[in-house]
Amino acid sequence: MANRIMLNQTSYHGAGAISEIVSEAKSHGFKKAFVCSDPDLIKFNVTTKVTELLDKEGLAYEVYSDIKANPTIENVQHGVQAYKKAGADYIIAIGGGSSMDTSKAIGIIVANPEFEDVRSLEGVAPTKNPCVPIIAVPTTAGTAAEVTINYVITDVERKRKFVCVDPHDMPIVAVVDPDMMASMPKGLTASTGMDALTHAIEGYTTKAAWEMTDMFHIKAIEIIGKSLRGAVANTKEGRDGMALGQYIAGMGFSNVGLGIAHSMAHTLGAVYDTPHGVACAMMLPIVMEYNASCTGEKYREIARALGVAGVDAMSQEEYRKAAVDAVRKLSEDVGIPAKLTALKEEDLQFLAESAYADACRPGNPKDTSVEDLKELFRKVM
Ligand SMILES: NC(=O)c1ccc[n+]([C@@H]2O[C@H](COP(=O)([O-])OP(=O)(O)OC[C@H]3O[C@@H](n4cnc5c(N)ncnc54)[C@H](O)[C@@H]3O)[C@@H](O)[C@H]2O)c1
Ligand SMILES: [Fe+2]
16 A cells, blocks of 8 residues: 655744735635634633734634643643534634544534544545635644644543544644743643644654655754753743744654554543643553563664664664663653552453554554553553
């Protein structure tokens, strides 16, 4: 089978990039925007950075903000109703993965109403029509949902997060402006940044990885490794680097998939509402150790990209350990805890079965089992 690469039609990068939203809206002839953003972003005046531009240009819009972190089926269904009522013809998604993913699901269902139950979109959904056009504006440097063909929705009733993979949901325009991320507090910068690193490392080692995605992932690991500590300290170089690094990771993993650090993080998000990046950061070094034997020389390149000196002189055992240690050290330095106190022994069976059923699991370089997943979860207790 041929390898496929899908990216945005257009993307803008760098401080001040949000001013391009106006020209994009005008050149596409859009009439009214449905602005999807979450309540905190509205409260902290992040969303207004964009709506002020629309106001100034007299561009019509309506705001939808019934979106929680780890967004739910309900958030999507209410959004579909609100979109129809608004009479909008495109979406501006402003936020982290939660706002962008909700926007994608809304845009898909408006164009493909037979999927209005949302659950039927899990996995590779056979939608017929491209979603409503989306201009995506990330405010976290992590998920890269602005350039991926995935979105993740939480099924509260069944305590599951499910991944939907659908080329029809790709935002037509991504506006990656580090100024939109500058208001992130330290903890959020750290956790979303570790999500991006998890994308880059899992994407680099996933079963379907190939030269072109390796190119994206190894560059992303290098940029994120150099930038995350600075971003947490709110330096301009750090913020600029993370905005770019997380996007480049998205250019890769969206096209090849991830692995079980993500399967396990989705499960922890659904059961304990653990922020996605925190869950990824906890699982990543543990999963890297587990996968090492199925990754050939790749950990040597990961260690090199993370700035470890002397990797060419190291034995396989040494460079594999060096790569895992560098990841663990970065996570520690940015203040992410290694243990999840909410995790309980009696939940392990459900967690492991749920992670096994996750769409990211088959891409893991090492074939796994419910029993192995249980042991891996036990390591963060
Ligand atoms: N689509 C994909 O490919 C993909 C990839 C990875 C993760 N995800 C999903 O994305 C979600 C997580 O997204 P996220 O980590 O970006 O966080 P988020 O969107 O859930 O936001 C978390 C919190 O941070 C706040 N916030 C966001 N930007 C801010 C800013 N600039 N200043 C101050 N506060 C800000 C939000 O208001 C919210 O309260 C999860 O549901 C995850 O499963 C999707
Ligand atoms: Fe992620």
